[in-house]
Amino acid sequence: MTRRAAIYCRVSVDRDKDKATIERQEAECRALAAAKGFDEIEVFTDRNLSAFKRGVVRPDYDRLKARVAEGEFSAVFAYRLDRLSRSLSEALKLIELLDDHGTGLVMVNGDVDTTGRMGRAFFQISAIFAELEAATTSERLKDFNKDAAAKGQMPTGGRRCYGYVGKGEERGLIITEEADHLRAAAQDIRDGYSLRETTRRMNERGSRTTMGNEWSPRSLINCLKSPRLRGKRIHLGQVTDAESDWEPIFSEDEQLDLIHRINKAGDTYRESAQRRGNSHLLTGLAICGTCGCRLGYARFKKPGSEIVRARYACKRAPGSLACGKVGVDEARLDKYVVASVREFGHLFVVQAEVRRRALEDQMSQDEADLATNEQTLADLTRDRYAPDSPLTDDLYAELRAPLVARIEALKDALSRPRAELAKLPEPSWIRGPLSKLPEGVQSREYLRRYLEAVEVMPARHRGGRFEGGRVKLHWIGGQVTTDADLGIVEYAAEIGVL
Numbered sequence: 001m002t003r004r005a006a007i008y009c010r011v012s013v014d015r016d017k018d019k020a021t022i023e024r025q026e027a028e029c030r031a032l033a034a035a036k037g038f039d040e041i042e043v044f045t046d047r048n049l050s051a052f053k054r055g056v057v058r059p060d061y062d063r064l065k066a067r068v069a070e071g072e073f074s075a076v077f078a079y080r081l082d083r084l085s086r087s088l089s090e091a092l093k094l095i096e097l098l099d100d101h102g103t104g105l106v107m108v109n110g111d112v113d114t115t116g117r118m119g120r121a122f123f124q125i126s127a128i129f130a131e132l133e134a135a136t137t138s139e140r141l142k143d144f145n146k147d148a149a150a151k152g153q154m155p156t157g158g159r160r161c162y163g164y165v166g167k168g169e170e171r172g173l174i175i176t177e178e179a180d181h182l183r184a185a186a187q188d189i190r191d192g193y194s195l196r197e198t199t200r201r202m203n204e205r206g207s208r209t210t211m212g213n214e215w216s217p218r219s220l221i222n223c224l225k226s227p228r229l230r231g232k233r234i235h236l237g238q239v240t241d242a243e244s245d246w247e248p249i250f251s252e253d254e255q256l257d258l259i260h261r262i263n264k265a266g267d268t269y270r271e272s273a274q275r276r277g278n279s280h281l282l283t284g285l286a287i288c289g290t291c292g293c294r295l296g297y298a299r300f301k302k303p304g305s306e307i308v309r310a311r312y313a314c315k316r317a318p319g320s321l322a323c324g325k326v327g328v329d330e331a332r333l334d335k336y337v338v339a340s341v342r343e344f345g346h347l348f349v350v351q352a353e354v355r356r357r358a359l360e361d362q363m364s365q366d367e368a369d370l371a372t373n374e375q376t377l378a379d380l381t382r383d384r385y386a387p388d389s390p391l392t393d394d395l396y397a398e399l400r401a402p403l404v405a406r407i408e409a410l411k412d413a414l415s416r417p418r419a420e421l422a423k424l425p426e427p428s429w430i431r432g433p434l435s436k437l438p439e440g441v442q443s444r445e446y447l448r449r450y451l452e453a454v455e456v457m458p459a460r461h462r463g464g465r466f467e468g469g470r471v472k473l474h475w476i477g478g479q480v481t482t483d484a485d486l487g488i489v490e491y492a493a494e495i496g497v498l
Contacts, residue, residue, distance in 0.1 A: 285448070287455050
């Protein structure tokens with residue numbers, strides 16, 4: 001009979017994609033698995049992922065557990081326990097999963113082999129020490145960072161600060177080309193260029209962020225405001241007074257003046273007429289059908305004409321993913337959407353309410369079933385460890401396995417309708433057609449009771465009339481409709497939209 005084994009390898013920090021650590025783990029695990037007589041071996045690898053921090057998703061670790069739950073492996077091999085988990089609670093969940101499906105756990109280092117009688121006890125002891133080591137390492141790192149901040153040393157972790165070498169013997173040295181780009185951007189701001197234009201000029205000079213992306217106004221502002229550029233270290237959100245061990249790119253007066261100009265430009269923009277777009281009906285609802293970005297307010301004037309028309313447009317900006325290829329007349333799109341919601345919106349909300357009731361009924365049944373199975377499992381466990389229990393280990397395991405599987409299946413089944421319910425409208429939102437929407441911003445909030453998004457596709461003919469077929473309405477219940485689905489072409493024509 002073929003014996004299959006899984007190998008799990010993990011490294012927390014591998015910024016340079018150095019395979020040596022992973023390859024060493026895999027080689028030693030393979031050698032041990034071969035020595036124990038396993039014929040087929042599959043490797044699961046997670047790179048640059050912590051096993052101690054809460055909430056970190058490790059894709060291959062989750063995939064490994066799913067395959068174990070399907071009974072595909074006889075044993076799981078790892079270099080050390082802390083490669084699998086540095087949390088006692090997670091380690092105990094793993095060993096329970098392995099036990100439930102008859103899968104052993106073997107470590108190259110650490111005297112853990114749950115295929116033997118003493119393996120589980122050693123595993124639990126190792127898990128305790130792995131969690132203790134992780135906590136100790138965390139405290140030691142905090143102390144190191146505190147001491148480094150007090151001495152004014154350049155931070156060693158996190159993303160590299162633009163303008164400086166981030167690691168190695170040259171850590172903290174100025175990168176001349178990047179420093180020149182920052183000084184040029186600062187000069188643009190002093191010369192009166194807007195933040196958007198400054199960002200565009202920064203990208204045109206060939207500058208890119210430390211992640212290799214185009215600059216956006218937000219990322220450039222955050223960089224120019226960083227105290228590191230004037231030789232100041234931040235620790236726990238506070239700027240330290242310690243003298244730094246790296247050369248500043250800006251003097252303190254230069255950077256503080258720059259920050260003042262940036263803040264003043266932001267205040268001026270917020271108070272300007274350009275901010276009027278946020279008060280328009282479909283701001284935040286209208287999206288581009290080509291790139292998926294939100295459509296913003298824009299003003300358009302045909303060549304040779306004095307008439308200025310308001311539009312919703314996909315606006316290309318520095319560092320943005322917007323395509324800039326979709327635009328639509330504001331008044332006509334507003335009328336079209338209002339007409340659709342007025343005539344048909346309540347139908348979709350009623351459909352969503354029917355779906356809500358069906359989901360709640362199913363969840364009620366599943367929750368009752370879950371409670372029954374959990375109580376049965378609790379009773380079985382109590383009977384197993386009661387004095388003079390007639391249950392043997394084998395019989396207990398045989399009875400327990402289907403209960404655990406059923407409980408996990410019910411929990412998984414309950415998670416899906418809960419997520420869907422969160423998106424459905426409240427019962428109080430159900431209402432009939434309206435003759436008129438509320439005024440101002442309240443009208444937009446009213447539309448959100450019915451619509452998740454208004455998707456606008458590119459025009460078929462340049463300069464042509466508004467076409468309802470360009471618009472896809474994403475209703476709150478999950479339906480997506482067009483003219484053909486709603487049948488409102490004639491109605492829209494009557495009110496002057498088409």
